[in-house]
Amino acid sequence: MTKIRHRAHGQNETFLKNVFFFGSVLLLCVVSLPSDTGAQTIDKKAAAESVKLEFKHAWDGYKQYCWGHDDLKPLSKTCRDWYGGQTILMTPVDSLDSLYLLGFKKEADDTRDYIAKNLSYDKDMSVQVFEITIRELGGLLSSYEITKDKRLLALADDLGTRLLPAFDSVTGIPYRFVNLKTGAKRDPISNPAEAGTLLIEFGTLAKLTGKQVYYNKAKKALVAIYNHRSDIGLVGENINAETAKWTNTDSHVSGGIDSYYEYLIKCNLLFGDTDCRTMWEDSISKVNSHLADETDNLSKLSRTGKIVAGDLWYGHADMDSGKRTATTTGALDAFFPAVLALDGDLNRARALQDSLFQMWRLNHIEPEVYNYKTGKVEYASYPLRPEIVESTYYLYHFTKDPKYLAMGKEMWDDFVKYCRTDVAYAGLKSVETKEKTDYMHSFVFAETFKYFYLLFADEKVLNFNDVVFNTEAHPMKKNWKN
Ligand code: DMJ
Numbered sequence: 001m002t003k004i005r006h007r008a009h010g011q012n013e014t015f016l017k018n019v020f021f022f023g024s025v026l027l028l029c030v031v032s033l034p035s036d037t038g039a040q041t042i043d044k045k046a047a048a049e050s051v052k053l054e055f056k057h058a059w060d061g062y063k064q065y066c067w068g069h070d071d072l073k074p075l076s077k078t079c080r081d082w083y084g085g086q087t088i089l090m091t092p093v094d095s096l097d098s099l100y101l102l103g104f105k106k107e108a109d110d111t112r113d114y115i116a117k118n119l120s121y122d123k124d125m126s127v128q129v130f131e132i133t134i135r136e137l138g139g140l141l142s143s144y145e146i147t148k149d150k151r152l153l154a155l156a157d158d159l160g161t162r163l164l165p166a167f168d169s170v171t172g173i174p175y176r177f178v179n180l181k182t183g184a185k186r187d188p189i190s191n192p193a194e195a196g197t198l199l200i201e202f203g204t205l206a207k208l209t210g211k212q213v214y215y216n217k218a219k220k221a222l223v224a225i226y227n228h229r230s231d232i233g234l235v236g237e238n239i240n241a242e243t244a245k246w247t248n249t250d251s252h253v254s255g256g257i258d259s260y261y262e263y264l265i266k267c268n269l270l271f272g273d274t275d276c277r278t279m280w281e282d283s284i285s286k287v288n289s290h291l292a293d294e295t296d297n298l299s300k301l302s303r304t305g306k307i308v309a310g311d312l313w314y315g316h317a318d319m320d321s322g323k324r325t326a327t328t329t330g331a332l333d334a335f336f337p338a339v340l341a342l343d344g345d346l347n348r349a350r351a352l353q354d355s356l357f358q359m360w361r362l363n364h365i366e367p368e369v370y371n372y373k374t375g376k377v378e379y380a381s382y383p384l385r386p387e388i389v390e391s392t393y394y395l396y397h398f399t400k401d402p403k404y405l406a407m408g409k410e411m412w413d414d415f416v417k418y419c420r421t422d423v424a425y426a427g428l429k430s431v432e433t434k435e436k437t438d439y440m441h442s443f444v445f446a447e448t449f450k451y452f453y454l455l456f457a458d459e460k461v462l463n464f465n466d467v468v469f470n471t472e473a474h475p476m477k478k479n480w481k482n
Contacts, residue, residue: 042405047412048456052102054416054425055449058440059099059107061424062091068118074424075438083125088132089115093139095445097474100146101462102453112143116151121159124181129166129174130194132159134259134472135442137201141208142474153208160205160214172220173241174198188241195239196222196260199267199276200470207271207480219275222267225260226279233286234319235260251319252291255332259471261287262339269342270468270476284343290322291315292348293372312351313372327373329359331366331382335471337391341398350399353391357407360388363431364414383427383439384419386447386473393455397464408455415448447473 066072069079070090081087092111099108137159144152165183166174173195175185202218205211228244229235230251237256238248253261264283268276293315314336316326334356340349360366362377366388369379389411396404418434419425425444426436450473454462467475 040406040409042402042409044405044456047405047409048453048458050416051412051449051453051456054420055098055102055445055453056104057420058424058444058449059095059104061421062440064423066091071442072424072440073438074421074426074440075436077423080439083123083127086123086125088121088123088125088127088136089119090135091442091445093119093143094135094442094472096139096143097146098445098450098453100143101450112147112149112152116149116155119155121155121162121180124179126177126179126184126186127163128177128194129163130176130197133163133198133201134470134474135446137163137205138470138472138474138476139446141201141204142470142476144208145475145477156205157209157211160202160209160211164213164217167217167221169241171241171244172217172224173239173244174217174221175241189238189247190241191238191256192225192235192260193256193258195241196225197263197471198222199263200270200468200476203267203271204476204480215271219267219273222260222263223275223279226264226283229283229286230319232290232320232322233282234290234317234322236319246319249319250316250325252316252326253287253314253333253336254316254328254330258332258335262335262471265339265343266468266470270478280343287314288348290317293324293327311355312348313355314352315372326371328369328371328378329356330369330379331385332368332387334366334385334388334391338387338394341391341394346395346398349391349395353395353404353407356388356391360411360414365418365428365431365434367431377432380430380432381428381437382419382431383437383441384425384444384448386443386451389448389451389455390469390473393451396455397459405455408452412452415452443472 061074062072065077066079069087070081071079073080082090092115096108096111096115099111137156140152140156144156162180163178166178166185168185169175169188173190176187176190176194178185198218199222202214206215224244225235225239228239234251235257236246236249236251239246261283264276264280267273268280291314293313294311313329314333315324316328317324337349337353337356340352359370365382367377367379368381371378389408392404392408418428421436424440427439429435429437462475467477469475
């Protein structure tokens, strides 16, 4: 394996001994630590304020140019509606709980009122079930839990009802698209992520409305994917919802599969569903056996029960043979340290996070696809993805190791430096040239800014133990009292 020379801040655990605390006030908000480039001070309070300011900058840009539309194109200052000019208020719905969490109450209340008065799903529109579920259904439900505004729950219930026909396949695996007005469904070739990333939202909707059908349909889809795993316990990249035959046997933890694993662990944590726990435990052991890629050095050490940070990656393998098919990873894969940490596997979580941070540091923004064996970027775009920030937040939550604050601060500075525009934030066409692309996904509000903020903010802003985040960073409460 090609070793990457860049090293994460504070990789040397001895730096912890050198953390200084400056009095009781600073104790809460300032962390000082040496790094490989010298002493560095992270002022948490200032960092959290900076995230708020930048969130507001991007939000104001969206509002100024595209209020009432789905998304802002920040370079041309034009708008995009996902489905043929009809809006489903993607950015407002996806951003609403972040507006509350970051403390923009008046802005949030106004946005909530606008959504309640103007959003309608009674549209002749064929929508992607996965995206609408994680962004819209998830956004409505978490904002309902924050505000108790029944109008949001009514919208979520209406949307859930309109999405249900997608599950009407012989296998229980949903079609990828469904028409919100007619219920017509299309695109049976799906994937584990799109079929298996629905239970947190549909399950919460079931709890809040008392309509068990939502839970049952989404769980059946998740179990159907699991039941069609290969003899060695892996899932592939594409599966036919009508036949349950795999049409692509590439196995990995990247886009198309990623959040299937995330929901296997989370559906037990949120609902106490022990089937989920069983499926998760079986699946993660197979992922660690067949997809994890370790250096010889690391393998030797892990046999002794100790894992050295920075030498672990997860690559691709054929789901049937387990044969390595690619040594690529990327921005989407960076959710995996969070999932490992959630499972209590802090050794692997730390090691993988350090590897992925090396990937970030190569160009000071992470690429979509990176070959960890050759050290080459294979697909250089960066659409403002949150996953590596999410993992940093989880690792800081579970370890309180200040190296994760330093890591997050470095990523935050890079993010602002390269992705900020005069009116908002823009993804990058290339992390190598830093040329921007004319798009700002709603997940920058739902996830990227939110995870940066939660990393730096006082933990009281959101009690981690009270919620389970859906894959779009919408926190779902573990109790459903109306
Ligand atoms: C988000 O919509 C979700 O996090 C999803 O699970 C993966 N892709 C984007 C962010 O990168």
